[in-house]
Amino acid sequence: MLVTGMWFAFLVAGALIEALGWLRPNRVSTLHRAVAKIEDRIAGRAVLILLWVFIGFHLFVRYTVPHS
């Protein structure tokens, strides 16, 4: 339960960083700009595509409905 809470805390942290990126664009990048930095290189673009494909298969092919 504690670690599940940590995952949600990470999600909230991401939202806060994004908000900071909007409020102080000179100091903190938004997610969009951070991803753009990765897209700077062709290898970065390829990694992002592979990540997107992996997420698709991982979430929508291999999902298991948890037993409560």
Added chain:
Amino acid sequence: MKGVIVAVGIMTGYAWVTAGAAPFSTLSYLLVAAPCLVFVVVYVRLGGLSVTHVEVSEYVPRKVREVPLSSIAPWIALLAAVVALEAVGLLLGGRSTSVPTLSTTVDHLLAVRWERCLLCLAWLTVGGFPLLGLRRLIRVREP
């Protein structure tokens, strides 16, 4: 505007069908593989992976030129924390209830079909953005 509504409708329908496929079935593999294949083919055709493609090489540096590496440090720190926690979860077998991996946690969000449909729609939308961006750039550059 009409095109956007049609596209959203098609994507929502596709996401609903994908969300209804049984996990690990041939159908689920095909339903996920199809948009992946379409995305990669269109992305490559638009020059997304071409080193010499003028649209990409001009577009990307302009966007990142004023982004200092230090400004993405919070995202790197967050990513490192996610990877560390995921690694601990995987070391404990991946199905630990005390230290669940991200996948195990997300599985709870995938229990209901409409939730899977929403996530699938989000996934398809994220995949569509780079294609739209590249297409827009090519249109802008065309005389």
